Amino acid sequence: MIWNLLASQPEIALFASLALGFFIGSFKFGPIQLGGVCGTLIVALILGQSGARLSPDLKNIAFALFIFALGFTGGPQFFANIGRGWRYGLLSVVELVVVLGLVLGAVALFKLDRGTAAGLLAGAATESAVVGTASEAIGKLALPAAEIARLQANIVTAYSVSYLFGLVTIVLFTSQIAPLMLRVNLRDEAERLWRALGGDSALADGQRLAAPSLVAREVRVTSAADLSIDTLEKRYGNEITVARVVRGRSLVKAQPNLVLKKGDRIVIGGRRTALVEALPAIGEEVIGRDVADVYADTLDVMLTRREVHGLTVAQVRARATSADGRGVYISAVTRLDSTIPALPGTELHRGDVLTLIGSADDVRRGAAKLGYVVRATLKTDFVFLGIGVIAGIVVGHLSARVGGVEVALGTGGGCLLSGLLFGWIRSRYPVIGSLPSAAAQVLKDFGLCTFIAAVGLGAGADAIRLIREYGVALPLAGVVITLGPALVSLAVGRWLLKLEVPMLLGAIAGQQCSTPAISALVSVTGNATPVIGYTITYALSNVLLPLMGPVIVGLAGKVG
CATH class of the missing domain: 3.30.70.1450 (Regulator of K+ conductance, C-terminal domain)
Structure with a gap:
């Protein structure tokens, strides 16, 4: 009964996949959390046995919106980090080269087809967008419709299996295995780096990362009498500010050239470390009201x-x-x-x-x-959004022959590049192209998971067949392909680029586009220093890895 209902009304299967998938993905097992995308795919593969199928047009529209929003939100950071972030950017290049090499090795060793190879790359690199770009590339091959459907089904099955093992591998490697290999105490290293960056050790707490280390106090002037406000502030590197001066019963404007007098009550604020140092040299702290309004x-x-x-x-x-x-x-x-x-x-x-x-x-x-x-707004500029997606679709039709392999960006690659450009334009000309971060997140989450649900439902019985065919080969390949670039990056980053360990491990999590890995790192280190390295490689890999979808489809065809 339920199976017949899903087959006749596939929209129910779609939203059931989303609801159950995100519910399953919300559970955490230690530092491991599947997330909504993988959860949605698992549920869709199961419900796909009912015969429920979604329209290909819905699948394509959802993926176009997801990939454009992905590029749009990452555009400013991507272009900012292309040049000056070269040390971290090199790790993203390591990710691409090593992953491609290992996947092609698996193709030759296990005789994998193009779909399985693409799914293995997407899962081991934990980059869901590769599923879309590779699926689209396979759809353009000169093959019978049944063969194309089989290869596309193999993508999502190989992705779901290798993603699970790749996720566990990268989380454990960055937070546990790599520190042991380097023989460092990760928490101590993060604390040392926090101090080196000028942080107050009292604030190096994983639960208070965003809390500003800014404080304000009211002080009666004694030792700082006869100093001008400008002189006093410069003495402490302009890290403190005299915000208010009360002289007698009068409120005096705190101008830089104002000379303080003994007995003045001043409200002074600034960074905690500078203020703590300055207070004894200014006077005695008093209990005042409205200090927080500074x-x-x-x-x-x-x-x-x-x-x-x-x-x-x-x-x-x-x-x-x-x-x-x-x-x-x-x-x-x-x-x-x-x-x-x-x-x-x-x-x-x-x-x-x-x-x-x-x-x-x-x-x-x-x-x-x-x-x-950045003004708080709920309004999306649909003119800008529509033109951007159209431009991406047009660019996606362009193709080139590289080394005898026909490579086309497709709608996914085109919309990704278009999103990058339009996001950069928005950062330069903020009066146009409004796409609030909440709206962009909905486009990314709903677009990707709708696409994943569609391909998962379409995989049907092919999923079980592929798992039976390769057995433990896919999970093992996923672990090896995840570990390969992580190990190379660890060696390159530590001994060639001389990166600090917390930021290096954050960069390795970022090159793998793994949010669970950076969450586990922040939990282990107790502060946000790994996030500094994570954001650069994440911005670059989030763009470069999806472009590898058509590439791996072409290369796997040659090797296989």
């Missing part, structure tokens, strides 16, 4: 200034004039939806969203010097 205003700003890219938070403050930098602080840095520590030694990249904190006038002045204000 940092009552916050503003999110996307960093677009080319001259700021690559500078640390401390360098940005040092290069700012007293008038521009006074009273405004960076309390958080968001990169690709990940929060990285806003420490003095944290390097800023174009495309980062900086949370500025201070008085209303100060944060507005700081925003104008750094980029443009």
Whole structure:
């Protein structure tokens, strides 16, 4: 009865796959969590035995929206990191080369077909988007329809098997195995790096990563009498700010040239470490009211200034004039939806969203010097979105012959490149192309999982056949193909590029596009230092790996 209902109304099968898949994917086993995409695929493969099939048009539309949104959100970071992030970018290149080599080795050893090879790459690299680009490439082959359907079914089956083992492998490797191989205590290394970046060890807590290390106190001036406000602030590297001066019963404007007098009550704020150092040399702390309103205003700003890219938070403050930098602080840095520590030694990249904190006038002045204000909006620019997807589809029809292999971007590759370009345009000209982060996330989640559910339902009985045919070969291949680039990157990053261990392991998680791996790393280290390396390789691999879908289909055909 239920099987007949699913076959006659496949939309029920779609939403059942999404609901049950995300429910299954939400469970955690230690640091391991399947996630909604893999959960959806597993449920869809089971429900596909009913004969329920979704329209190919729905599948294509869903994937186009997902891949465009993926490129759009990553565009600013991708272009920002192409040049200056070359050390981490090299690890993404290692990922591509080693994974392709190992997959082609598995093709020759086990006589894999193109679909199984593509699914193995997608699963072992834990990059779901490869399923779409490879499936589309197979659909364009000059083969009978039944053979194309079989190969596309093999993609999702091989992906589901190898993804599970690849996920477990990369999580355990980055958080447990690699530190043992390097003979380091990962938590101690992360604490040392946190301090080296200018962090307060009291804040190196995994549950308080985004909390600004900014404080405010009211002080009665004694030792700092006869000093001007500007002199006092410069003495501590402009990491403190006198925000209010009460002299007698009068409120005096805290201008830089104002000379403090003994007995003045001042509200002073800034970074915790600087303020703790300064207080004894200023006077005695008193209990005051409304101290918190010194940092009552916050503003999110996307960093677009080319001259700021690559500078640390401390360098940005040092290069700012007293008038521009006074009273405004960076309390958080968001990169690709990940929060990285806003420490003095944290390097800023174009495309980062900086949370500025201070008085209303100060944060507005700081925003104008750094980029443009990210306004909270629920409105999506569908003109921009529609033109972007159309441009991607047009570009996707272009093809070229490389080494005797016909390679075409397809709709997936075209929309990915189009999304990158349109996302970059949006970062340069913020008055156009609004796509709120929440809307982009819905497009990515719903688009990818709808596509995955569609191909999973279509796989049908082919899934069981493929698992029986190869047995343990696919899981073992998934483990080897996941470990290969991780081991090479560990050696290259540690001994050639001299990267710090927490950021190196974060970069390895990023080159694998593994969110569970970076979550496990942050839990083990106790702070967000691994996220700094993760965001760069994640931005690059999230673009480069999906483009390998058509490539592996072509190469596997030659090797096989």
